[in-house]
Amino acid sequence: MAKVADKYFKADEWKVIEEGFNPDYGEVSESIFSLGNEYLGARGYFDEGYSGSKLIGSYFNGIYEMTKPEYGHYKGIADFTEFMVNSVDWLYTRIEIDGEQLDLATSEFEDFVREIDMKTGILTRSFVWKTKSGKRLAVKFERFVSMTQVKRTTQKITIKPIGFSGEIYITSGLDFSQIHRNERKNLWDCKPGTIEKGEDIFMGIDGTTINTKLKVYSSCKVNAEYESLEEVNEEKIVAVKLKANLEDGKDYVLTKVTNNVTLRDDGDLAVYDKEVEAVKSETETACTLYDKLEKENIDWWKKVWDSSDITIANDPENQQGIRFCIFQMYQTYHGAVEGTNIGAKGLTGEAYNGNAFWDTETYCLPFFIFNNQEAARNLLYFRYKTLDEARKRAEVLDCKGAFYPIATISGRECCNLWQHASLQLQASTAVAYGVWFYEKMFDDKDFLKKYGLEMLIEISRMLATRGDFNREGKYGYYCVMGPDEFQMMVHNNSYTNYMAKFTLEYTLDKINEIKSEDPDAYKKVAEKVAFDESEMDTWKNIKDNMILLYDDKTKLFEQHDGFFKLPHLDVDSIPISDFPLYDNWSYDRIYRNDMIKQPDVLMFMLLFISKFSQEQLKANYEYYEPCCIHESSLSPSVHSILASQLKKDDEAYDFFGFATRLDLDNYNRNTNQGIHTTSIAAAWMNIVYGFGGLRSDGEKLSVAPSIPKNWGGYSFNISYKGVVIEIKVDKENVYIKTKGDGVVELNVYGKNVEINSEGYKCEVE
Ligand code: BGC
8 A cells, every 4th residue: 555654643542642833734733633522523723823824623513505616507417515614713712912912823932732632532732932022921722522511612721921920911702704715705694792791701693604594603601810801893703802910820711611502404493592592591600611511521531431442452553543533433423413414524624525425324333333322323314314305316316216415414415526426326325234234233123114114215216216127137237336436437336236236125125024013104104105015026126136247256246347357557556656646647547447446346245244255255355455546545444354354464454554543644645634534433343343353244243353463452342232342352362241231142253152241251263
């Protein structure tokens, strides 16, 4: 793999530490030090303002804007884009002494340390400011976003003068005036803010997005001592400028707690207005709230680590890497807000427009299935909530049923690259896969009857109208693009056909099951979607005749009709300077050979790994891996898991290192645009499914751990049937036990075993 680590942050098992500030790395650090709680997120930008390169990214899940690019309209090609919009800067601060404003681009400073403590979720940054007038001040910023009361965020600023006493001016408030980077303009209409002075200073400001008319009401309470106060009168900003006296050697502290109410497109204006009114009459003070929220956060994260931690002995960098992945997953999503999804960059940056992809069900869902059932359910519920949009999309694409968008925030397709949006069926089959996986693990029939079955029927309808029978009566998909985005308008992409066959089979199964077990529930869904049972005959015929390009002699699946005849490109011959290829090769050149962007055949083989023999896996891995350039960050983990299965231990370990430290070591040189949230979910799978050998697609949940040779040991937890199971592996043995009273059955290296809190031990095989 032609990707090289860029080491910048200090390795530590529980923290990410930046010692000394490198402005060239400023935006990478902003991404790495992002905080989020699913409802909102903020990049690690500097509170006090910074005139150097920065992205003041403060986002709310589900608050988006849209643009309409100017070009001709072709049926089926999305003519608008939705993007997550940068919102209120709730950290807005300015600090001034002797006429000099603190700005790390121009001010002199030393001893800069920024760190995020993943045990507590608290971000701190400290340095000594050496003013132009010769003064020295120890400055410390702390912030966290509440995981228990997700509308709230906090900030604490501590300033200690070293060797002097004197005046300081601190401005604190809420700022909606930021420019959106891509659109190059501000996208908020704001009412003038309000300020009330009491024990705390209360400020509030109401913003509405210009095109989508979504709303954020942001308010804060600020507690600090001051001599005098001046209201700041700037457009889209509500703030106060405090004049205070600093005493030599004594801490001056400003505490701020915000409360942010949003109106998403599925929200109710009356409820929003009521909530805004309630915020205005809250009585708890900033300091009380800060302490309370801090304590709640520490407890919240402790529970997370108790049930979801992964430990690695003897590999501090990967230990830090995997904890960072788990930390980011929980920050991005944990089931706190019904009806939202996970953007490819989470809430940490603006690349991919904050859109959600098939990544959610394919890469993120396993993490939630084994850590947090509610979150898994909520993610699937998002697809139900947006089913009508998927129906409309199918209609536009001349299909029946539901065609899920390849990129979306609201549920509408907003990817205007037609070769992705019109040709990739994988978002729809991923939803079916997600329903199947969720049902298999939780047996949640209620979800299936209320939401799952309806989605399955509509997706199956689409699959039965998007494909065609050929002259031999075999069914397939023509003019499609599979997960490998370097091949477009291909016929019978194996991933697409395999997943479609699976979806139709599963849908037929579930219709029959619910019809016999709960005829009323079946009738309700059937009536709702005007289901005609003759559709089942068509689906059966299609799935029985689905084309699968498999050769029993070679054990190979051909990626699509004609793939094996494409000119071969030796991917190792591509100079490193040509990457990323999208920037350096003409678009069509990428398509004219057998180079693969990311796993395609190997992807469905991983999703249903128990269905394939070791021989089949080996043949396909050895054929396709050398063609793959891993241009998508989703790619290495998949290869690592399969390499583990094939006992290619060194290869498995190399791919793992890349996946786990993808952002910490800025492997793709684009972490400045945000964290690769969905691919760090794959990094979790990499340990649990790769080295841990977890298999969840067979009859029983099974594990078959192996251990990389340089590790002293490792452990991971999974929640299964309401019980947390801890699996520890050392050089010789595997130890498995339940945490608490539950008892579960697990298949360990092919043997069924009952696991309880006393534990089970066997040798590593
Ligand atoms: C990948 C897609 C993925 C998207 C968002 C692309 O580079 O090819 O599979 O859905 O990124 O992560």
